[in-house]
Amino acid sequence: MKKVLSSEITKAVRALCISAACNLEPDVAGALRTSLAREQSPLGRDVLSQIITNFEIADKESLPMCQDTGIAVFFIEVGRLVELDGSLEDAVNEGVRQGYKDGYLRKSVCHPLKRVNTGDNTPAIIHTTIVEGDRVKIKIAPKGAGSENMSALKMLKPAEGVNGIKAFVLDTVRSAGGNPCPPIVVGVGIGGSFEKSAILAKKALLRSIGSKHTDAEVAALEAELLKSINDLGIGPMGFGGVVTALAVHIETYPCHIASLPVAINIQCHAGRHKEAVL
Ligand code: SF4
Structure with missing residues (x-):
């Protein structure tokens, strides 16, 4: 022992x-920097530049x-x-x-x-x-409240299937608009039970940005949802543009034959996470 x-x-x-609170992890910082070249809207680019400058100052001066x-x-x-x-x-x-x-x-x-x-x-x-x-x-x-408050959970009917999941994710992100301080990361928990799906969605946010799910079918759904979300036009901080989300991460778990729980946990651009091992 x-x-x-x-x-x-x-x-x-x-x-x-x-x-x-002060030092953004390289995966989030890198994804934000890369997204700058993708953004087409001048206002969106300006907002992204300010977000990047902000986390660089925070890192340098040890400020939140x-x-x-x-x-x-x-x-x-x-x-x-x-x-x-x-x-x-x-x-x-x-x-x-x-x-x-x-x-x-x-x-x-x-x-x-x-x-x-x-x-x-x-x-x-x-x-x-x-x-x-x-x-x-x-x-x-x-976890800040701005993005946490835009999260949602729904017990879908199994017959609603993947199309029901896609519609729920897109509706949730669309109605959140600029409130969760985009660019966001969207954590999706599919399956398990009511509470398990919520924990899966939260856990999905901790995956390194850019990582794909190991199941090719789930990874394809992550990519499709990311594209659909970025096509919504919400953009950085909701000012319009193509960079609404940096990633969609899905985690799954077996569920009851008569249910299909889906939870969506939204993370703002201040995607703070750290790890220590003792
Ligand atoms: S950046 Fe995140 S933590 Fe800060 S106000 Fe926006 S949602 Fe809240």
């Missing part, structure tokens, strides 16, 4: 919160790239040979508490009805999986 201390997890999470530093979402894999000396949730939440305080990141978490801010951006949303090995892998994806 390998012992992992709560204090190590807290320290790693603190650092992840700050670096995710957006005022909405998000709710902290984690996907954590814990090796079955790992022995933790305390509560994983407590250690992660302490890291979030410290990271958001020390990094001067906006605390955006409140009671859902009373709307009273918790004051330290906790609790985090934590998805944990037990895996083989003796490592703890922590992935963070802070």
Whole structure:
């Protein structure tokens, strides 16, 4: 067994919160830079240039790239040979508490009805999986509300099939318009159950931009949807243009014969994600 201390997890999470807010990962930064040459609308190009300048300044000066530093979402894999000396949730939440305080990141978490801010951006949303090995892998994806609010979930009838899925994705992105701060990444979870499809959609956002699904049929659907979304003309920040989305990532899971859950999780251009392995 390998012992992992709560204090190590807290320290790693603190650092992840700050670096995710300030330093855009190369896959997202690269996709935004590449998209500039594709954009045909002058206003769209201007907006894209400003988005690029913004994340470059954030990176250089260690400043958050957006005022909405998000709710902290984690996907954590814990090796079955790992022995933790305390509560994983407590250690992660302490890291979030410290990271958001020390990094001067906006605390955006409140009671859902009373709307009273918790004051330290906790609790985090934590998805944990037990895996083989003796490592703890922590992935963070802070999520702003502008794009999260444009997400949707629908229990389709199986007879609606792939055409129903395509129509739902396009309707969702079309009605979102400029609200989720395009260029967006569209995570689509197909199958499983009501809640599983939503988690799949979120997880899909963590794939490296430009990566294709390993199933050729699903990869073809990703490419077709990306083209259809970019044909909608929404453009960067909704000002019109051909660069509405940088990628469509789909994840699938077997489902009940009588259902077809489909969840769509939209990620804005501030596609923040970081990873640490202990
Ligand atoms: S949607 Fe993204 S870029 Fe827009 S305000 Fe929210 S976090 Fe910032």
